[in-house]
Structures are given as structure tokens and as C-alpha cells.
Amino acid sequence: MTHSEDPNPTLNALAGHYKSIIHLLGEDPEREGLLKTPERVAKAMQFLTKGYDESPEEVLASAMFLEEGYKQMVIVKDIDFFSLCEHHLLPFFGKAHVAYIPNKYITGLSKIPRVVDIFARRLQIQERMTLQIKECIQKTLNPLGVMVVIEAQHMCMQMRGVSKQNSLTTTSDFTGFFQQAKTREEFMNLIKK
Numbered sequence: 001m002t003h004s005e006d007p008n009p010t011l012n013a014l015a016g017h018y019k020s021i022i023h024l025l026g027e028d029p030e031r032e033g034l035l036k037t038p039e040r041v042a043k044a045m046q047f048l049t050k051g052y053d054e055s056p057e058e059v060l061a062s063a064m065f066l067e068e069g070y071k072q073m074v075i076v077k078d079i080d081f082f083s084l085c086e087h088h089l090l091p092f093f094g095k096a097h098v099a100y101i102p103n104k105y106i107t108g109l110s111k112i113p114r115v116v117d118i119f120a121r122r123l124q125i126q127e128r129m130t131l132q133i134k135e136c137i138q139k140t141l142n143p144l145g146v147m148v149v150i151e152a153q154h155m156c157m158q159m160r161g162v163s164k165q166n167s168l169t170t171t172s173d174f175t176g177f178f179q180q181a182k183t184r185e186e187f188m189n190l191i192k193k
């Protein structure tokens, strides 16, 4: 063979580890239903953590434009996201709501969900994800204020019986104008179902 080099060494190494894990969990990785599982899991995990290779700042900046007149709140709500908790590698998922008050610059509305997605597709904790989305928008668009609210269900709590089924964990973080309770209230009222 002239091309003996492994085209995807990381994927194959991951698959090898998952094969060991399946065996250590007491299963037979050679039985038919599990034969392709290590490779499938490796691919799934690479997809679920692909946010490491993407720059959320670049995504925002790519559609940033000058809009001096608009000083009202821009809200993108009910952004679905799926992440993995870094303590158990189990999913946590839910909705993110983002608001900012422009200071000359705005960004394309579709870019905010992209930013949420990039931070979600990393090993995360909900509190840090909330903070990172806030900081990314503050740093890139330099708005008069930004606020992020995340509501999520954590499978590591629900599946292990640590908390009641369907209980939601809510986190929020904000800067600038959102330090005023009135501004936060306006946003919270607008995202209510």
C-alpha cells in the first residue's frame, strides 16, 4: 500500500477507546449490534464537540454592520441548544434567550444562534456557557448592554435521579444597561411564554 497513513487517526483512536469502554461496561463489543458502535459514538462525539474548532467572535464580526440610529433592545429568544456537561459527559439542553442594546453596531440575527451553538458544542457547564455568550457579544459588538438567559434540563441529574424529572435550571448574566432592574424586567417579560 502506498497510502498507509491513517486518514483520521483521532477518529480511530476514539473508536478504539469506546470499544474498550463497551467491554469494561460488561458488554461484548464483537456482537453484531455493537460492531459499528465505537465508530458511531466517536463520530457523534466529534460532532457534539465541534465548537472547539470554530470562532464565535468571527461569526459575529462576519455580519456586523454600522446602524447608528437603532438603540432599542434586540432580542433573539427560544434558541434551542444541546450541550454536554463536563462532569458526566451527559446532555444538557434547552433554550437560550439573548438581548442586546446596540451601540452603533448590530449583527445579523442568525449569528446569535450560531454563537450559542458554538459554545454549546463544547464540554460545558451551564453557568460558564451563559457567561461566555455574554462576553463574546460584549467584546465583539460593544453594545450598551447584553443579557443572556439559559433554561436547561440536565440529563446527569434527571437520569441519575438527582432531581425531579423535567426540572429546569435557569442561569442569567448581563452587562451595561441590564444592570437596571427595569431593563432586565422588560427582557424577562418579552421572553415569557
Ligand SMILES: [Zn+2]
Pocket: 085, 086, 087, 088, 089, 090, 156, 157
Ligand atoms: Zn453533569
